[in-house]
Amino acid sequence: MTTSVNPADIYSLARHYRFQWEEAQQCYVLLFPEGMIKLNGGAGEVIKRVDGNKTVADIVTELQQAFPDATDIEADILAMLQLALEKAWLEKRN
Amino acid sequence: MTTTGNNGVAASKTNTQPLWLLAEVTYRCPLHCAFCYNPTDYDKHTQNELTTEQWIQALRDARKMGALQLGISGGEPLLRDDIEDIVREARQLGYYSNLITSGVGLTEKRIQEFKEGGLDHIQLSMHDITEEINNFITNTKTFELKKKVAAMIKGHGYPMVLNVVIHRYNIGHIKEILEMAEALGADYVELANTQYYGWSLINRSQLMPTKEQIDHAEMITNEFRQKVGNKMKIFFVVPDYFSDRPKKCMNGWGEVFMIVTANGDVLPCHSARVLPGMAFPNVREHGLEWAWKESPAFNKYRGDDWMKEPCRSCPEKEKDLGGCRCQAFLLSGDAESADPVCTLSPNHHLIEKAIEDAKNPQLQAQPIVFRNDKNSRRIAAGEAPELVKEFHALP
Numbered sequence: 001m002t003t004s005v006n007p008a009d010i011y012s013l014a015r016h017y018r019f020q021w022e023e024a025q026q027c028y029v030l031l032f033p034e035g036m037i038k039l040n041g042g043a044g045e046v047i048k049r050v051d052g053n054k055t056v057a058d059i060v061t062e063l064q065q066a067f068p069d070a071t072d073i074e075a076d077i078l079a080m081l082q083l084a085l086e087k088a089w090l091e092k093r094n
Numbered sequence: 095m096t097t098t099g100n101n102g103v104a105a106s107k108t109n110t111q112p113l114w115l116l117a118e119v120t121y122r123c124p125l126h127c128a129f130c131y132n133p134t135d136y137d138k139h140t141q142n143e144l145t146t147e148q149w150i151q152a153l154r155d156a157r158k159m160g161a162l163q164l165g166i167s168g169g170e171p172l173l174r175d176d177i178e179d180i181v182r183e184a185r186q187l188g189y190y191s192n193l194i195t196s197g198v199g200l201t202e203k204r205i206q207e208f209k210e211g212g213l214d215h216i217q218l219s220m221h222d223i224t225e226e227i228n229n230f231i232t233n234t235k236t237f238e239l240k241k242k243v244a245a246m247i248k249g250h251g252y253p254m255v256l257n258v259v260i261h262r263y264n265i266g267h268i269k270e271i272l273e274m275a276e277a278l279g280a281d282y283v284e285l286a287n288t289q290y291y292g293w294s295l296i297n298r299s300q301l302m303p304t305k306e307q308i309d310h311a312e313m314i315t316n317e318f319r320q321k322v323g324n325k326m327k328i329f330f331v332v333p334d335y336f337s338d339r340p341k342k343c344m345n346g347w348g349e350v351f352m353i354v355t356a357n358g359d360v361l362p363c364h365s366a367r368v369l370p371g372m373a374f375p376n377v378r379e380h381g382l383e384w385a386w387k388e389s390p391a392f393n394k395y396r397g398d399d400w401m402k403e404p405c406r407s408c409p410e411k412e413k414d415l416g417g418c419r420c421q422a423f424l425l426s427g428d429a430e431s432a433d434p435v436c437t438l439s440p441n442h443h444l445i446e447k448a449i450e451d452a453k454n455p456q457l458q459a460q461p462i463v464f465r466n467d468k469n470s471r472r473i474a475a476g477e478a479p480e481l482v483k484e485f486h487a488l489p
Binding site: 015016020022024029031032033034035036088 | 111113158159160162163188190192214215217252253255281282284324327329
């Protein structure tokens, strides 16, 4: 059962997941029971903005403003969120 | 990258990080499980446990080195009354912390303090759906208690992580165990097939299921997984003896995993102290950074310079790093040989024999040696040759 990420969707991190910056690794990580994921720069910037309030469209707009030199990042952001959803890192809030 | 000299001692520092820290805070335990991986001579480490301050210092030092996931284990960690302090410190330092418990000693008051202190999750061991098998294999009457504790964990909003060690006595109940886990609201279930170290190695013939039973259990697990989807994540850990290639043990010696034991020894894996001629560092004498980066013990089997044939020229050597050093030693008497689990190992017949032995009714009928202080004291003192079976195939 896989649903697709839509611009109007609002997500939060799944229950029991923690997202934090790691000084020793110089990256963001997701921590959860029995595991952890190191997020590369782009993925970290996306997950950082998943807060249970912003829509996917809000996140895209915000990242486009934050990284004006990056072209055509919308597809990357949606793919990243889709992956995160399939991995059950995210929960849909609306 | 690590470079190692001919004697296996590192010539330069590693740049790996101990992402996982396991704190085995005590070897005392109210349960007496036949499959426990703890050292059979644990009794000698029950009188010199680290203090609260020593644990807190270890947490701080490991965190500076990049440690993120903290397991608080034992023995039964709740036998210590300072777990609340350890949990609070762990949260402040930014660990994701996990209490690994039998449930004995978990009260409303303590779980409340853990929640307030920032403990992230609790992993509860369960043994079977029947009171009979639970009480037999743990040698205690804990069945009803575990169900109560499971409800308490759930009631406090914790993710429910159940760990069920699988062996001959419960492998026929996989479906029922998974149904019980679902009914208890488990978020994660680990079906951990017994691996044979410590007490479980002594009891190997009595605990080991057949290949057919393992295959069947895995099939039932896969069916159940399809049914529940993401709601309950199920891990089925395939036992080494029934694989044809060894596991990359601990994801590599001194690569991501570090254990500090009750008495302060620093180990790269749970059972490393069985290896002969190794001097493991202790936090009373050395800092964790020295232990991880510089100590001869942590550098001994880092990388692949120590390998012999058939591992050395094996195209798969980076994939599995020759398997488990402890298993190689425990079964063949040579810690630097290929893990006998590998079909390419000259000692693979030892695994085949163990699987055959497990079908032998006479061996199965031998009494189980339960993990308890009396047995451990006798083993530590060398007074119990009848309890310590010789597995080495020495020339």
